[in-house]
Amino acid sequence: MPSILIVDDDAALRDGLAEALADMGHTPVQAADGETALAILAKGRIDAILLDLRMPGLDGLEVLRRLRATKSAPPTAVLTAVPTAANTIEAMRLGAIDHLAKPIGRAELAALVARLLSAHGPATPPPPVGADAGELIGGSAAMREIEKRIGLLADSDASVLITGETGSGKEVVAHAIHRHGRRAAHAFVAVNCAAIPAGLLESQLFGHARGAFTGAIADRAGSFRDADGGTLFLDEIGDMDPAMQAKLLRVLQDRVVTPVGGRAFPVDVRIISATNRNLETLVRESKFRSDLYWRLGVVPLHIPPLRERLADILPIAEYFLAQSNRPLQLSAEAAARLLSHRWPGNVRELRNAMERLAALARSPVIGASEVDFLGAAAPSENDWLAGDLPTAVARLETAMIRRALDAAGGNRAEAARRLNIHRQLLYEKLRRYGFEMSGNQTDTVGNTDASASDPDGRNP
Numbered sequence: 001m002p003s004i005l006i007v008d009d010d011a012a013l014r015d016g017l018a019e020a021l022a023d024m025g026h027t028p029v030q031a032a033d034g035e036t037a038l039a040i041l042a043k044g045r046i047d048a049i050l051l052d053l054r055m056p057g058l059d060g061l062e063v064l065r066r067l068r069a070t071k072s073a074p075p076t077a078v079l080t081a082v083p084t085a086a087n088t089i090e091a092m093r094l095g096a097i098d099h100l101a102k103p104i105g106r107a108e109l110a111a112l113v114a115r116l117l118s119a120h121g122p123a124t125p126p127p128p129v130g131a132d133a134g135e136l137i138g139g140s141a142a143m144r145e146i147e148k149r150i151g152l153l154a155d156s157d158a159s160v161l162i163t164g165e166t167g168s169g170k171e172v173v174a175h176a177i178h179r180h181g182r183r184a185a186h187a188f189v190a191v192n193c194a195a196i197p198a199g200l201l202e203s204q205l206f207g208h209a210r211g212a213f214t215g216a217i218a219d220r221a222g223s224f225r226d227a228d229g230g231t232l233f234l235d236e237i238g239d240m241d242p243a244m245q246a247k248l249l250r251v252l253q254d255r256v257v258t259p260v261g262g263r264a265f266p267v268d269v270r271i272i273s274a275t276n277r278n279l280e281t282l283v284r285e286s287k288f289r290s291d292l293y294w295r296l297g298v299v300p301l302h303i304p305p306l307r308e309r310l311a312d313i314l315p316i317a318e319y320f321l322a323q324s325n326r327p328l329q330l331s332a333e334a335a336a337r338l339l340s341h342r343w344p345g346n347v348r349e350l351r352n353a354m355e356r357l358a359a360l361a362r363s364p365v366i367g368a369s370e371v372d373f374l375g376a377a378a379p380s381e382n383d384w385l386a387g388d389l390p391t392a393v394a395r396l397e398t399a400m401i402r403r404a405l406d407a408a409g410g411n412r413a414e415a416a417r418r419l420n421i422h423r424q425l426l427y428e429k430l431r432r433y434g435f436e437m438s439g440n441q442t443d444t445v446g447n448t449d450a451s452a453s454d455p456d457g458r459n460p
Helices: 011-023 034-043 060-068 085-093 106-118 139-151 170-179 198-208 240-253 279-284 288-295 310-323 332-340 346-360 369-372 389-408 412-419 423-432
Strands: 003-007 027-031 050-054 074-082 098-101 159-162 187-193 231-235 270-275 301-302
Touching: 003 011, 011 027, 011 106, 027 034, 027 240, 034 060, 050 106, 050 231, 060 074, 074 085, 074 106, 085 098, 085 139, 098 106, 098 139, 106 412, 139 170, 139 301, 139 310, 159 170, 159 231, 159 279, 170 231, 170 270, 198 240, 240 288, 279 288, 310 332, 310 346, 332 369, 346 369, 389 412, 389 423, 412 423
Parallel strands: 003 027, 003 050, 050 074, 074 098, 159 270, 159 301, 187 231, 231 270
Antiparallel strands: none
């Protein structure tokens, strides 16, 4: 039977995972800290590891670094009660198979262990990580998946095409990919292809020699050579002139740039591009080269609009408010108003709104009236703010529970995990709101009884 090492300083959680793994036919092995885990690994065969992050002594990331420095590290998954952008990216970058938030359902645990046992060999150990990715804010499921993808992409040289609406944070994600990768010590150069006239973009990207044209009074290296060894971020690539597309394709194929009127130079540059346009549609309309599209989009990465990431709105808003160095906080009414807004300008609009509030706020607590400049709430399927507060809360809880159940295929234990509440609290709300209670129930493992210590049923 496969041996699964559980590394966590929470004895109750270890026992719960061990019991579930034993029921699945595996042999659980427990370690209360990183040092003990490394000692166990040095003595005998372990087929997979479930690793906590926050532990006394060696934390999970340090254990993962030491594991990846060996030639026989078992495939590892990280389980943490406090997932952040930084630890998600770093864990994936260090070779973790996955990075999951506690609690974890039995079905999800079984699927995770199956993936761990089918993994082939350890990842190549990367160099030490660079600066922290503090500007990646939010805890939505979509943002967590983006953070995981960043961790997997960071040390690769594969071209990345980031798509998303204007203001959704495409350049922020590009910066994070660069900063967490092996090119972090070199330059990150950003070029907005839509902001530079077509006649000047060639010189901007490839450079020019002195005297190459009127006004060329000195040599210019160009963005490709400025980013040599690092990352070149081509923003709004969908607006590039067709003639420039052909020249860019040649450079991407040959990795050689030729300045206007000058000699050729080899370059070592990673390309990350971004657009708010649908390049596949532009390709079908013959407005964008298909060969360039495939060259740029080796790895596509889509950022959902802010209106689809409700869990990110308030953390991002509070982050921007904190930048003002004023002790400001949102009232419950103001927070509800932010959640009801559609944010057509996405994060950029939210930042603008928070800077405006920071400049004009009359008291430390921002009231609903102070965000009236956002205009009337956009019409939606539900009027979230109608009625009294208990009615509004019930409306929101019903919608979130229904969505979680749909995403979990009706599995209530999995839905509770997605909602980050104890399953018994979910059952109570199902009865309260008149949901159908028939069907099989699935237990949840990797979680202590939150309802005993948390009256709201939230997990720590």
